[in-house]
Amino acid sequence: MGVGGDDSWGALPHDEFRIFPDxxxxxxxxxxxxxxxxxxxxxxxxxxTSIAMEKVPDLIGLTEEEARQVIIEHGFTPGDISNGFCxxxxxxxxxxxxxxxxxxxxxxxxxxxxxCKGTNIAYKKPVTFISEQSNNLGKYGNDGxxxxxxxxxxGDMNKWWVVDLKGNYDLSEYGIKWEFEGAYKYKIEVSEDKxxxxxxxxxxxxxxxxxxxxxxxxxxxxxxxxxxxxxxPGNYWVSFYEFEVYGTETVLxxxxxxxxxGKLNVFPNPVKDxxxxxxxxxxxxxxxxxxxxxxxxxxxxxxxxxxxxxxYRTIIERNELEPGIYLLHVSAPGISTVIxxxxx
Numbered sequence: 001m002g003v004g005g006d007d008s009w010g011a012l013p014h015d016e017f018r019i020f021p022d023x024x025x026x027x028x029x030x031x032x033x034x035x036x037x038x039x040x041x042x043x044x045x046x047x048x049t050s051i052a053m054e055k056v057p058d059l060i061g062l063t064e065e066e067a068r069q070v071i072i073e074h075g076f077t078p079g080d081i082s083n084g085f086c087x088x089x090x091x092x093x094x095x096x097x098x099x100x101x102x103x104x105x106x107x108x109x110x111x112x113x114x115x116c117k118g119t120n121i122a123y124k125k126p127v128t129f130i131s132e133q134s135n136n137l138g139k140y141g142n143d144g145x146x147x148x149x150x151x152x153x154x155g156d157m158n159k160w161w162v163v164d165l166k167g168n169y170d171l172s173e174y175g176i177k178w179e180f181e182g183a184y185k186y187k188i189e190v191s192e193d194k195x196x197x198x199x200x201x202x203x204x205x206x207x208x209x210x211x212x213x214x215x216x217x218x219x220x221x222x223x224x225x226x227x228x229x230x231x232x233p234g235n236y237w238v239s240f241y242e243f244e245v246y247g248t249e250t251v252l253x254x255x256x257x258x259x260x261x262g263k264l265n266v267f268p269n270p271v272k273d274x275x276x277x278x279x280x281x282x283x284x285x286x287x288x289x290x291x292x293x294x295x296x297x298x299x300x301x302x303x304x305x306x307x308x309x310x311x312y313r314t315i316i317e318r319n320e321l322e323p324g325i326y327l328l329h330v331s332a333p334g335i336s337t338v339i340x341x342x343x344x
Contacts, residue, residue: 032108033077058101059094079110086116087144120244129161151239159238162226171247175214182233190222221250270342275316285333292327
């Protein structure tokens with residue numbers, strides 16, 4: 001049948017629908033990414049007289065769902081999602097995007113973004129150090145700013161810097177951005193009390209010359225972290241831009257490898273006025289029952305006595321306890337566990 005003509009029985013199409021061999025023609029097309037939310041039929045009716053350009057929206061600080069919605073509302077398409085550690089953002093928030101906010105891109109273009117998978121627990125925590133320069137302070141070593149740095153006050157080696165995490169953590173990874181590229185010789189030590197130290201990472205003989213160095217650190221129940229530097233490239237003064245460490249809060253009272261052979265029960269739970277803690281001992285020994293709040297701060301000791309093998313019941317009184325979640329830490333022969341208790 002004819003196209004763009006007057007009939008379908010031999011009449012030629014009108015000239016505006018014909019391609020003539022003695023003329024030059026220019027054609028263009030547009031590819032638009034689509035996903036399950038795209039209305040293809042509606043998109044096919046859109047006429048383009050020029051390339052539609054849109055400004056890329058700012059996604060930083062948004063949640064994954066919020067970022068996706070903003071991308072679609074601005075006429076773009078959600079792209080790849082990656083994950084990385086971060087400073088100053090909560091887990092699950094956007095910490096990076098490509099292309100960056102404010103750039104002009106063709107409508108429908110992909111926008112990739114990165115989500116925070118863990119927060120730097122050393123960020124702006126209290127620090128102590130052997131010395132500091134007047135313009136390169138110790139607190140700059142964990143301020144979240146890669147353009148400020150801590151530097152010791154002289155060129156001697158064996159300088160140290162300590163951060164207090166203000167809580168106990170099970171660590172997973174760390175990162176250090178040194179002042180320069182080169183093989184810095186250092187070790188990372190950890191402590192619960194700032195008195196007894198354990199070497200967690202030993203890079204005293206490293207040949208790694210990266211300015212930003214990352215690595216695994218698997219120490220548990222850590223409050224203090226100390227970085228000690230024994231050598232620098234080119235005999236530079238000891239200095240770094242940023243120290244970062246990642247992990248999760250230590251759950252008090254849980255000791256891997258210890259099984260609970262005794263029967264435990266708190267009832268009623270939640271606690272309104274008085275509840276009972278029942279337990280069964282498989283052997284004679286001391287029974288220690290401590291109550292902690294949700295932040296891991298000890299509230300009081302409920303029981304600390306030597307008991308013989310057998311079944312027991314201890315009263316838990318609400319008294320002046322504020323409503324909330326508490327952790328009952330139980331340590332006894334054959335028992336080492338934590339029970340969650342709600343107080344109304």
